[in-house]
Amino acid sequence: xxxPPERYPLHLWIVExxxxxxxxWQARMxxxxxxxSLADQTALATAVLExxxxxxxxxxxxxxxxxxxxDGVEVVARDAGxxxxxxELALTDGYSTGHSLGLGLPGAKRLMxxxxxxxxxxxxxxxxxxxxxxxx
Amino acid sequence: MMNFSSIxxxxxxxxxxxxxxxxxxxxxQLRRDVLNAIRQYKSQIILxxxxxxxxxxxxxxxxIYGTSQMTRLMGAKVIIxxxxxxxxxxxxxxxxxxxxxxxxxxxDDALALSRSxxxxxxxxxxxxxxxxx
Ligand SMILES: Nc1ncnc2c1ncn2[C@@H]1O[C@H](COP(=O)(O)OP(=O)(O)OP(=O)(O)O)[C@@H](O)[C@H]1O
Ligand SMILES: [Mg+2]
Numbered sequence: 001x002x003x004p005p006e007r008y009p010l011h012l013w014i015v016e017x018x019x020x021x022x023x024x025w026q027a028r029m030x031x032x033x034x035x036x037s038l039a040d041q042t043a044l045a046t047a048v049l050e051x052x053x054x055x056x057x058x059x060x061x062x063x064x065x066x067x068x069x070x071d072g073v074e075v076v077a078r079d080a081g082x083x084x085x086x087x088e089l090a091l092t093d094g095y096s097t098g099h100s101l102g103l104g105l106p107g108a109k110r111l112m113x114x115x116x117x118x119x120x121x122x123x124x125x126x127x128x129x130x131x132x133x134x135x136x
Numbered sequence: 137m138m139n140f141s142s143i144x145x146x147x148x149x150x151x152x153x154x155x156x157x158x159x160x161x162x163x164x165q166l167r168r169d170v171l172n173a174i175r176q177y178k179s180q181i182i183l184x185x186x187x188x189x190x191x192x193x194x195x196x197x198x199x200i201y202g203t204s205q206m207t208r209l210m211g212a213k214v215i216i217x218x219x220x221x222x223x224x225x226x227x228x229x230x231x232x233x234x235x236x237x238x239x240x241x242x243x244d245d246a247l248a249l250s251r252s253x254x255x256x257x258x259x260x261x262x263x264x265x266x267x268x269x
Binding site for chain 2: 017018021024028038039041042043045046049050053093100101102103104106107110111
């Protein structure tokens with residue numbers, strides 16, 4: 001049932017279009033192991049999917065690292081892509097340079113318990129986010 | 137194994153079973169298939185069934201939104217159904233409220249809606265427009 005803890009941290013390359021789906025699934029698996037509610041599992045998996053799809057779309061390639069953190073899950077998403085000029089704008093609902101809905105980053109921030117982003121133009125993007133199960 | 141969606145005609149509904157995982161190419165293909173099927177069957181309601189989907193991120197949101205726009209231009213209407221509770225909760229938190237898209241709980245409700253539409257004999261174009269108010 002429970003897998004060996006040395007499995008984590010889990011490093012996942014995000015290179016191909018289906019890799020974000022794999023990362024989201026892995027995050028859900030860890031959350032399930034930690035007895036997250038279905039809603040919390042889904043929130044975490046969705047946030048992972050958002051940041052990982054951004055890596056594919058805007059940076060081309062990168063990495064997602066998933067590990068337990070206290071009673072929750074920590075996810076690091078990093079790439080060496082173009083970086084983000086204005087984090088404030090990128091975290092605004094509806095802002096998108098990719099002709100999309102612009103919900104990914106602000107949505108991921110809302111879905112997670114903590115969300116930090118380190119980025120600069122030309123310096124890639126590093127997102128560290130954690131999800132702790134909500135009291136039921 | 138690829139996760140093919142299926143499109144079926146059901147009454148005057150077009151039932152589109154949305155695959156669990158979607159990537160760009162598949163979205164484009166799925167939309168084309170939907171448009172072809174609308175033309176072929178003259179369907180007025182396109183039911184996007186999400187019961188297989190357990191994560192609905194903004195990419196899905198874009199898919200739903202884009203499909204509903206295209207469908208509207210063909211005089212038909214997209215309705216979504218089968219969203220799981222946890223998925224609904226996440227969509228709302230994500231900010232994906234899809235104000236222009238109607239939803240029904242399940243296939244039964246969709247069929248009832250489709251029948252009421254048909255008995256009202258609304259011409260397809262009017263049916264696509266009257267959801268603006
Ligand atoms: N890893 C990244 N590298 C470079 N730029 C990024 C990265 N992630 C996000 N961005 C920038 O931040 C903007 C906002 O991202 P966000 O995910 O919120 O919206 P989106 O991807 O444009 O649309 P959606 O996620 O709703 O489909 C993007 O349009 C892009 O300009
Ligand atoms: Mg995005």
